[in-house]
Amino acid sequence: MSKRRTITLLVLAAGLVLGLPAAASAAGPVIERGRTTDTFADEFILDLCGIETMTTVTDHWMLKTYPDGSEVFHVTRRFESEDPRLPIEFGAATNFISPDGVETVVGTPIHLVRPGEGTILIDAGWITLGDPEVFRGPHPSRGVDLAAYYCP
Secondary structure (H helix, E strand, O other): OOHHHHHHHHHHHHHHHHHHHHHHHHHOOEEEEEEEEEEEEOHHHHHHHOOOOEEEEEEEEEEEEOOOOOEEEEEEEEEEEOOOOOOEEEEEEEEEEOOOOOEEEEEEEEEEEEOOOEEEEEEEEEEEEOOOOEEEOOOOOOOOOOHHHHOO
16 A cells, blocks of 8 residues: 555544544434432412322423533423322423523423313413513413312
8 A cells, every 4th residue: 555545544544533423422412311200299280279199290301402501301201199189291392492481481381281171271372481481382271270170
């Protein structure tokens, strides 16, 4: 093999070794995933309904963090009380967080289902958290007494 060809191959190999990590980091976000389950004394239900209960929350989530500092966080969750009179709360939402901290949430953050009755509340749409806050879509849980939905 000629000296010129050897040098050319070494330069190309070095470029690949040095260039691939940079290309990989520029190619996309860092992705984290998880699933959690937790059981807790539900103070929300105690304050709202006067019922002492233990509630189990299970969620699945994925966080994408981009090189510019922006993030996309997707979560699905289920809150289920040990008290069968209380509704099961489902939620699924995606949060888009810009590098400057403005957060937009889209999805169905509240979906209440009462066993034997079916869906009793769906709060869905699009919300931008900031100054000012912007709401789009049906958000029937805003500005109402939630006891009508959660309490037996």
